Amino acid sequence: MSSDTANLTDGFNLVLDALRLNDIETIYGVPGIPITDLGRMAQARGMRVIAFRHEQHAGYAASIAGYLTQKPGVCLTVSAPGFLNGLTALAHATTNCFPMILISGSSEREVVDLQQGDYEEMDQLAVAKTVCKAAYRVLHAQDIGIGVARAIRAAVSGRPGGVYLDLPAKLFGQVMDADAGAKSLVKVVDAAPRHIPAPAAIDRAVELLRNAAKPLIILGKGAAYSQADNDIRAFIEKTGIPFLPMSMAKGLLADTHPLSAGATRSLVLKEADVVMLVGARLNWLLSHGKGKTWGDAGAQKFIHVDIAPTEMDSNVGISAPVVGDIASCMAAMLARVDGDWRQPAAWSGEVRAKADANIARMAPRLQNNNDPMDYHGALGALRTIIRERPDTILVNEGANTLDFTRSIVDIYQPRKRLDVGTWGVMGIGMGYAIAAAIETGKPVLSVVGDSAFGFSGMEIETMCRYGLPICVVVFNNNGIYRGTDVNSGGSDPAWTTFVKNSRYELMAQAFGGVGVCVTSPSELSRVVTEAIASGKPTLVNAIIDEKAGTESGRIGNLNPQSVVGKKS
Ligand SMILES: Cc1ncc(C[n+]2csc(CCOP(=O)(O)OP(=O)(O)O)c2C)c(N)n1
Numbered sequence: 411m412s413s414d415t416a417n418l419t420d421g422f423n424l425v426l427d428a429l430r431l432n433d434i435e436t437i438y439g440v441p442g443i444p445i446t447d448l449g450r451m452a453q454a455r456g457m458r459v460i461a462f463r464h465e466q467h468a469g470y471a472a473s474i475a476g477y478l479t480q481k482p483g484v485c486l487t488v489s490a491p492g493f494l495n496g497l498t499a500l501a502h503a504t505t506n507c508f509p510m511i512l513i514s515g516s517s518e519r520e521v522v523d524l525q526q527g528d529y530e531e532m533d534q535l536a537v538a539k540t541v542c543k544a545a546y547r548v549l550h551a552q553d554i555g556i557g558v559a560r561a562i563r564a565a566v567s568g569r570p571g572g573v574y575l576d577l578p579a580k581l582f583g584q585v586m587d588a589d590a591g592a593k594s595l596v597k598v599v600d601a602a603p604r605h606i607p608a609p610a611a612i613d614r615a616v617e618l619l620r621n622a623a624k625p626l627i628i629l630g631k632g633a634a635y636s637q638a639d640n641d642i643r644a645f646i647e648k649t650g651i652p653f654l655p656m657s658m659a660k661g662l663l664a665d666t667h668p669l670s671a672g673a674t675r676s677l678v679l680k681e682a683d684v685v686m687l688v689g690a691r692l693n694w695l696l697s698h699g700k701g702k703t704w705g706d707a708g709a710q711k712f713i714h715v716d717i718a719p720t721e722m723d724s725n726v727g728i729s730a731p732v733v734g735d736i737a738s739c740m741a742a743m744l745a746r747v748d749g750d751w752r753q754p755a756a757w758s759g760e761v762r763a764k765a766d767a768n769i770a771r772m773a774p775r776l777q778n779n780n781d782p783m784d785y786h787g788a789l790g791a792l793r794t795i796i797r798e799r800p801d802t803i804l805v806n807e808g809a810n811t812l813d814f815t816r817s818i819v820d821i822y823q824p825r826k827r828l829d830v831g832t833w834g835v836m837g838i839g840m841g842y843a844i845a846a847a848i849e850t851g852k853p854v855l856s857v858v859g860d861s862a863f864g865f866s867g868m869e870i871e872t873m874c875r876y877g878l879p880i881c882v883v884v885f886n887n888n889g890i891y892r893g894t895d896v897n898s899g900g901s902d903p904a905w906t907t908f909v910k911n912s913r914y915e916l917m918a919q920a921f922g923g924v925g926v927c928v929t930s931p932s933e934l935s936r937v938v939t940e941a942i943a944s945g946k947p948t949l950v951n952a953i954i955d956e957k958a959g960t961e962s963g964r965i966g967n968l969n970p971q972s973v974v975g976k977k978s
């Protein structure tokens with residue numbers, strides 16, 4: 411630094427100072443004008459900058475980093491196209507209640523607002539507002555501290571979500587006195603304040619549960635996010651109430667826990683008389699709490715534990731709303747379970763018997779060593795691997811690949827299953843895997859359909875570049891749902907199919923990683939075990955019988971049907 415700038419700081423430095431002051435040490439992004447030097451300067455300070463090949467995946471990485479750490483994951487992009495590429499992930503973070511900040515450089519306000527055609531011109535703030543929890547723009551260097559503080563608080567407080575922070579190019583070069591700059595920074599105090607539930611709300615909920623004959627607790631990913639693992643487990647074990655985990659809540663209590671109703675979902679949703687939702691929404695994934703999946707309307711009572719008051723009565727009336735942060739709510743409820751609590755033994759016994767019967771029925775199918783594999787044989791092998799290495803983080807996307815993996819592979823520890831979330835989005839596979847490896851240092855197994863993989867496949871290079879301990883298993887059935895579809899109207903391939911026998915494993919080899927093709931469960935087991943033990947980035951092309959899947963996996967019923975049929 412020359413002597414005439416010794417007492418100065420600038421926008422670049424202030425942005426990094428503000429992030430570091432708030433313990434944000436990792437940035438996921440893609441470089442370009444006007445943020446290339448920001449990334450270089452972050453690296454020079456020893457921050458981690460994980461450069462992706464496409465912003466969407468950097469964004470998904472940031473979103474899941476937020477979920478895993480309770481600190482906002484940061485995604486950094488260039489203006490207009492880079493910003494738009496990151497926007498899907500920002501919307502995804504908001505929908506899934508993950509704390510994330512998308513920071514995008516932007517073009518000059520004066521030119522953008524007069525629509526005079528600047529380089530990558532776009533009114534990004536206006537566009538972002540519709541898909542995030544909050545959106546801010548900083549115009550002056552002295553406001554960077556407060557802008558970053560607002561973004562952090564908005565992302566993690568209350569119900570977490572995505573926040574957009576717009577930083578125009580000119581801001582980065584703005585200089586100010588270094589001391590004044592340091593004083594302008596804000597360390598956020600108590601970024602996610604506890605929301606203590608009202609005692610009366612706790613009383614109402616506990617009384618309803620105490621008097622229930624067939625109570626059920628449904629755990630959502632909000633419960634997993636809260637990291638109230640011990641209190642949630644203690645509450646379930648002390649009350650003896652069967653629980654049903656939503657997919658990313660698997661492992662809060664092991665799927666093999668005696669009170670797990672995971673293997674008998676349809677029985678418990680229909681039969682339960684009191685259902686307590688903990689950080690789980692009554693959205694489409696739970697059939698909105700009504701209809702044929704559920705028992706008689708009005709006969710079932712709901713308790714809803716959630717930080718957002720507007721979640722109450724969203725789909726059905728809630729008899730006992732408990733509004734607060736999940737950790738505080740579960741601590742308060744646990745304190746109310748006393749020595750004379752009567753566990754619903756007849757009911758939990760009925761649930762256990764049905765679950766065990768279902769598990770026993772499925773068991774032989776999981777042992778098959780068919781070549782090519784079906785989903786059961788392949789996942790039977792992966793299930794054993796996770797049982798032996800329960801600290802492995804499982805990332806999962808696809809249709810059949812998603813549904814079969816969710817139901818077959820048991821999870822034993824909290825936040826060890828990361829998947830497509832509320833939207834059922836394809837494309838999270840590599841971004842999630844990369845962030846999971848970076849944030850936790852644990853081994854990662856990413857099980858993805860061949861279609862799902864295609865959405866983020868180029869990030870295999872990112873995984874190899876950073877030498878991450880990730881094993882990607884592509885379930886290759888030559889297409890979306892099945893590889894057997896034919897186009898009845900011409901010579902083009904059916905639009906759900908891919909090139910048959912594609913050599914996905916060569917993609918890892920191209921970047922110095924390990925790439926292997928397997929056709930049987932025993933080979934799959936050997937190769938994945940080796941990959942996890944070695945920690946080397948690995949891609950396994952797992953050949954699945956192209957006839958094994960079904961249309962849309964388990965949600966085929968959501969496809970609209972033509973009553974008229976095909977017209978030529
Ligand atoms: C972003 C996005 N685009 C499209 C879809 C629609 N979609 C749902 S599942 C799926 C792919 C399923 O095929 P695959 O991943 O190969 O799994 P399989 O059923 O074959 O095991 C697609 C494209 C989606 N969910 N998300």
Ligand SMILES: [Mg+2]
Pocket residue numbers: 859860861885886887888889890891892
């Ligand atoms: Mg497929």
